Each structure stands twice: as C-alpha cells, then as structure tokens.
Amino acid sequence: MGRESILKSIKSNKPELVELPEIDLNLFAEEIDILEAFKSNVKLVGGKLKELGDNEDIDSVIRELYPKAERIVSQLPGSNLRTVLITKETEPHSLEKIDLAIIKGEFGVAENGSVWVSENQFSVRVLPFITNDLVIVLSKKDLCLHMHEAYKKIANRDRNFGLFISGPSKTADIEQCLVIGAQGAMSLTIVLI
Amino acid sequence: MSHSEKAEIFNKNEAKVNWHDKALWFVREKRDTAAHKVKGWEELRNLASGIKANVLSNLDEYLIEFEENAQKNGIKVHWASDAEEHNTIIHKILEDNKVEKVVKSKSMLTEECHLNPFLEDRGIEVIDTDLGERIVQLAKETPSHIVLPAIHKTKEEVDTLFQEHLGTKPSNGNPEYLTNEARKHLRDKFLKADAAITGVNFAIAETGGIVVCTNEGNADMGAHLVKTHIACMGIEKIIPNEEHLGVFLRLLARSATGQPITTYSSHFNKPAEGKEMHIVIVDNGRTEQLSRKEFRSSLHCIRCGACMNTCPIYRRSGGHSYDATIPGPIGSILSPGKDLTKHSSLPFASTLCGSCSNVCPVKINIHEQLYAWRQIVTKEVKQPVVKKTILKITGVALSNRLLFNIAGKSARFMLKYAPRFMVYSKLNVWGKARELPEIKNQNFDDWYKVKRKNNG
Numbered sequence: 311m312g313r314e315s316i317l318k319s320i321k322s323n324k325p326e327l328v329e330l331p332e333i334d335l336n337l338f339a340e341e342i343d344i345l346e347a348f349k350s351n352v353k354l355v356g357g358k359l360k361e362l363g364d365n366e367d368i369d370s371v372i373r374e375l376y377p378k379a380e381r382i383v384s385q386l387p388g389s390n391l392r393t394v395l396i397t398k399e400t401e402p403h404s405l406e407k408i409d410l411a412i413i414k415g416e417f418g419v420a421e422n423g424s425v426w427v428s429e430n431q432f433s434v435r436v437l438p439f440i441t442n443d444l445v446i447v448l449s450k451k452d453l454c455l456h457m458h459e460a461y462k463k464i465a466n467r468d469r470n471f472g473l474f475i476s477g478p479s480k481t482a483d484i485e486q487c488l489v490i491g492a493q494g495a496m497s498l499t500i501v502l503i
Numbered sequence: 504m505s506h507s508e509k510a511e512i513f514n515k516n517e518a519k520v521n522w523h524d525k526a527l528w529f530v531r532e533k534r535d536t537a538a539h540k541v542k543g544w545e546e547l548r549n550l551a552s553g554i555k556a557n558v559l560s561n562l563d564e565y566l567i568e569f570e571e572n573a574q575k576n577g578i579k580v581h582w583a584s585d586a587e588e589h590n591t592i593i594h595k596i597l598e599d600n601k602v603e604k605v606v607k608s609k610s611m612l613t614e615e616c617h618l619n620p621f622l623e624d625r626g627i628e629v630i631d632t633d634l635g636e637r638i639v640q641l642a643k644e645t646p647s648h649i650v651l652p653a654i655h656k657t658k659e660e661v662d663t664l665f666q667e668h669l670g671t672k673p674s675n676g677n678p679e680y681l682t683n684e685a686r687k688h689l690r691d692k693f694l695k696a697d698a699a700i701t702g703v704n705f706a707i708a709e710t711g712g713i714v715v716c717t718n719e720g721n722a723d724m725g726a727h728l729v730k731t732h733i734a735c736m737g738i739e740k741i742i743p744n745e746e747h748l749g750v751f752l753r754l755l756a757r758s759a760t761g762q763p764i765t766t767y768s769s770h771f772n773k774p775a776e777g778k779e780m781h782i783v784i785v786d787n788g789r790t791e792q793l794s795r796k797e798f799r800s801s802l803h804c805i806r807c808g809a810c811m812n813t814c815p816i817y818r819r820s821g822g823h824s825y826d827a828t829i830p831g832p833i834g835s836i837l838s839p840g841k842d843l844t845k846h847s848s849l850p851f852a853s854t855l856c857g858s859c860s861n862v863c864p865v866k867i868n869i870h871e872q873l874y875a876w877r878q879i880v881t882k883e884v885k886q887p888v889v890k891k892t893i894l895k896i897t898g899v900a901l902s903n904r905l906l907f908n909i910a911g912k913s914a915r916f917m918l919k920y921a922p923r924f925m926v927y928s929k930l931n932v933w934g935k936a937r938e939l940p941e942i943k944n945q946n947f948d949d950w951y952k953v954k955r956k957n958n959g
C-alpha cells in the first residue's frame with residue numbers, strides 16, 4: 311500500500327518517455343497596448359480601477375473611494391490611512407472585522423487583469439481575503455503581457471505564499487447569476503500610479 | 504439504473520431541463536468568446552496536451568521530485584493507494600490535531616473518496632464552503648457538475664433550502680440576498696474551523712508547491728485561518744515546472760466559465776509560521792487507467808467542465824444521471840475503468856459528435872475513447888442490457904431535433920458506424936422536442952428573465 315506500490319505501479323504502467331515540449335513565446339507575442347488591455351480586463355473581471363492624477367495623492371483617493379471604512383490595514387509604506395496595525399504575529403482571526411486592506415501589487419498581467427501579490431506585501435496571509443474591501447496599489451510600469459511573462463517575473467522569488475488576484479470574490483452558483491462578493495473580498499480597486 | 508433511465512427522471516420537469524440545457528450552452532458560448540480572444544489558443548492546447556503526455560510518461564519521477572521539494576519546504580507528504588487509505592490518513596491527521604470542525608473547499612477527489620461521510624461518522628463536522636457545494640450538501644445531494652455543482656437547482660429551491668437550514672427570509676430566490684446570507688453563514692464556519700481541506704489544481708514537481716484556483720476565495724479563507732491545512736491530489740495533478748502554469752492557467756478558467764482567469768490563483772509553497780501543511784497524493788484507480796493505452800490520456804483532464812457544458816446529452820440529462828463523481832463525457836470514459844458493469848451504459852450516453860474533444864483544453868480524444876469503451880462493453884457486458892441501452896440512447900439522439908441539429912456531425916458518424924436498428928430506432932426517452940428561442944445578442948440572464956415573464 312501507499313508510496314512504494316503507487317510508484318511501482320506507475321513504473322510498470324507508464325508509456326515510453328514522451329519529450330517535454332518547449333514553450334515558444336513567439337506564438338503568443340502580440341503588439342498591443344498593455345496598459346489599455348490591463349485596464350479593460352480589470353473591469354471585465356469586476357474590479358474597479360482608479361488612475362492617480364498628477365495632483366492627487368494616494369491616501370485621499372482611497373479615502374474618497376471608501377469613505378465609510380473605519381478599520382483599515384494599510385501595508386503601504388508612507389500611508390496615513392492605517393487604523394489597525396498588523397505584524398507577522400497578528401492572529402489571523404482578529405482580522406475578521408477589517409473594513410479595508412491596502413496592499414502593494416508587484417505587477418499586473420494585461421491578458422486577464424490579475425495582479426501578483428505575495429506574502430512580502432502583507433504580513434498575514436488571510437488579509438486580502440478576509441478584508442471586506444481590498445485596494446491594490448500598482449505602478450503602471452509594472453505590467454506584463456501574459457502569464458508566460460508573469461512566470462518569468464516570479465521565477466526567482468522567495469517561495470512562501472503568493473497569488474494572482476483578478477477582481478473581487480464572486481460566484482454564479484445560484485442559477486448562473488453572477489454575484490460579486492462571495493467568501494473573499496467584496497470589492498477590489500486597483501489604484502494605478 | 505442505466506444512464507437513460509436516470510435521464511428520464513431528470514426529464515420529467517421539462518422547463519427545468521430546458522433551462523439547464525440553455526444555461527450550460529451559454530457557458531459554452533462564453534468559453535468560445537474567451538478562447539477566441541487569445542492569440543495562439545490552439546498552440547496553447549497543443550502545449551498543454553504535450554506537457555500532460557510527458558507527465559504521464561515520467562510520472563513516478565515527477566512525484567518523487569515533488570515530494571522531495573515539498574518536504575524541503577516543510578510540507579508533510581502522504582500517499583494513499585485508494586479511497587479508504589486517503590480517508591484514514593486524513594482522519595489520523597485530524598485526530599492528532601484534535602480537530603472537531605473542518606472547512607472544505609472544492610475537491611472532486613474527496614467526493615470520489617466519500618470523505619465527508621467517513622469523517623462525519625467519526626464525529627467530525629465537515630462544511631463544504633464553495634457556495635454550490637454547500638447548497639448540495641444542505642440538500643443531501645452530490646454535485647451534478649464539477650465546476651457548477653448546483654447547476655441542477657433552481658433559485659427557488661435554494662431559497663427554500665436556506666430558509667430551512669440558515670433561517671433566511673423568503674426572497675423568491677434572490678441570488679444576491681441568498682449569496683450574502685451564505686457568506687455570513689460560511690464566515691462563521693471559517694472562523695470556528697480547526698482544519699481546512701482543499702483540492703489541488705496543479706502540483707509542481709520543480710518547486711514542491713501547489714496551486715489552488717477559486718472564484719469565491721473559500722479555499723484561502725479556510726487554509727489561512729486554521730492551524731492545519733490538508734490538500735488532496737490525484738497523482739495526475741503533477742506538472743513538471745512552474746513555467747507550465749503559464750499554459751494551464753491561461754486555459755483553465757477560459758475553458759471552464761469564460762473568465763480570463765479565476766479570481767484567486769493561490770500558490771502555496773511553505774506553511775506559514777507555526778502552521779502545518781499536508782499533501783495527500785492519491786492513486787485510487789489512476790495507475791490502472793494509466794495502463795490502458797487507449798484510455799490513458801483521460802488522465803490529462805484538468806477538470807474544467809467544458810466537455811459537460813458542450814455535450815448535448817449532458818445538458819439534457821443532468822449530471823446525476825451519470826451516477827458517478829465525475830459526470831459528462833470525461834466521466835463516461837473514466838467511470839467504466841472503475842466499474843465496467845455498473846457504468847456500462849455511460850459510453851452510450853453520447854452522440855459521438857466530438858464536441859467534447861473539440862473544446863477540451865488538453866485535447867483528450869474523448870469521443871474516440873467513448874467509442875472504444877462501447878466496443879469493450881459490447882464484448883464484456885451481458886448483451887440484452889447493452890442493446891437496450893444502445894437503442895435508447897440512439898433514439899435519444901436521433902429523435903430529438905435539437906440534439907440532432909447540434910450533433911449534425913454525429914448523425915453522419917452514426918449512419919456510418921451504427922447498425923440499422925440503432926439508427927432508425929424511434930424510441931424517445933427525452934420527452935418531446937421543443938423549438939427553443941434563439942438567445943444570440945441577449946445575455947443569458949436577460950433571456951431567462953424574459954422567458955420567465957412570458958411564462959408567467
């Protein structure tokens with residue numbers, strides 16, 4: 311039973327070695343405006359988008375977007391919106407009532423409007439899910455075309471926990487009607503700087 | 504009961520069947536739109552298929568590599584030959600950690616192993632946290648679709664169910680209200696859980712990490728709140744390198760629901776400080792399927808559900824008619840390998856139109872494998888049963904105009920390959936054929952609302 315018998319059975323049942331194909335990126339190259347593609351896909355997946363204007367500052371823009379938020383975790387250096395301080399030692403359950411979390415995105419992917427974020431950007435893993443609303447601040451310079459490029463960008467990361475987030479949590483499990491706000495964050499706003 | 508007999512039951516409610524049919528076709532159309540937007544879609548499918556073929560040919564080595572790398576990162580790896588071993592391992596982990604309450608996110612493998620009743624019998628509460636799965640759990644049913652578990656339920660049925668179990672107010676099946684009530688109910692369960700069980704979409708040999716994809720965020724809500732996270736995977740979930748995720752994540756959600764990617768694609772590589780992470784690697788019949796040359800590639804499946812959404816038989820017979828954890832075309836080539844007699848009618852639950860193979864992101868030749876299983880069934884299973892089934896199913900395909908139109912190709916196939924008595928059978932187990940409204944240029948919700956209004 312178990313490990314040895316499974317491995318043995320695979321060995322005797324598997325076919326002759328089939329070569330692993332190479333991914334030829336030329337097949338997927340496209341000359342498109344990746345900023346525009348990213349923006350339109352963020353909307354497609356139910357996310358909100360705010361581009362920071364020349365005279366605007368991040369804090370006031372976020373304040374305006376979420377005027378009612380009281381318990382705010384901001385993991386953005388220099389942000390004054392924070393009302394709740396969290397560290398690596400924070401008990402995840404204590405984040406149950408967080409209204410808004412603000413984190414920095416590492417980069418965005420144009421083809422699907424997703425943003426890569428990792429434990430480096432938030433002290434407690436459950437934060438981007440348990441918060442009622444989520445804001446990801448992302449630099450316009452940090453965009454790539456598709457997932458193949460995305461995996462090149464994270465190839466040398468410190469592997470702990472990370473994810474692509476694309477829009478707010480959602481479900482269509484009741485008669486295929488799309489409802490935004492399932493078990494994770496109720497809204498996601500990407501602030502492009 | 505054979506597939507067609509079960510399908511007959513599903514077809515008693517004609518309005519519901521029509522809805523089911525159209526709803527799934529709508530998802531299929533969304534898949535098409537999403538796929539057409541991707542440059543090199545066919546090349547992606549070729550790559551995915553090639554990568555999976557390589558995986559199967561080197562599976563033992565990849566599993567060993569995966570185990571080694573996962574262990575280096577502090578993940579505990581377990582191996583289970585069958586469902587019982589899988590359940591026992593999980594129970595032991597839970598027992599060691601004095602777990603009383605478990606939250607579970609979608610995992611067809613744990614369904615396949617009947618984990619819930621096993622744990623419940625031993626006094627452990629198991630809550631399915633995917634909304635669709637929670638709905639079927641409350642209804643004491645099983646998922647009827649691998650991506651849309653409650654697609655067979657109307658919103659009014661969900662309303663009644665929630666009133667009874669969650670104490671909600673009558674809402675005429677308001678999806679926003681019901682989803683929000685479920686959110687509150689599940690939050691409470693997440694916060695009180697001692698352990699979380701999740702599935703695995705991809706396990707990467709090179710890194711020893713796993714990727715879990717959800718739209719609801721339920722896998723992450725579960726896994727990050729508890730001390731013990733157990734992830735269960737079939738041996739075929741392995742992919743060689745992380746860069747291959749680029750290929751599979753581009754294909755998966757587009758094929759499943761027409762989204763460009765799921766909301767959350769979470770990469771678990773190391774347990775958080777002070778927490779435990781376990782991975783259970785399960786065979787349960789997979790190595791046997793690996794030995795069958797003709798059916799081997801069924802193990803490429805990434806469980807997107809596209810073959811179900813497109814299948815004219817699935818759409819009009821419902822997932823439960825397959826009497827298997829994995830229904831639809833892919834289920835019909837996996838199940839006979841597990842129990843040929845029990846599932847002998849499944850390879851006939853198809854028009855062989857090939858639509859499943861055309862949409863499959865990993866290019867499994869599903870309809871050809873269905874045909875191959877038919878030949879085995881005809882040889883090995885008692886004849887009268889088989890003949891009756893062939894008659895019924897063929898009758899279905901050829902006497903229903905809708906199916907006939909969709910399956911134009913298959914009709915030609917049938918004329919070419921099926922004996923006369925099959926082709927000209929007049930049996931019809933599907934109820935009367937109906938003219939169905941065109942839904943082009945109207946989204947499904949609109950179409951459905953208009954239709955409901957018209958029907959009063």
Ligand code: SF4
Nearest residue numbers: 804805807808810863
């Ligand atoms: S067989 Fe192909 S289409 Fe069907 S669920 Fe599996 S991957 Fe998707």
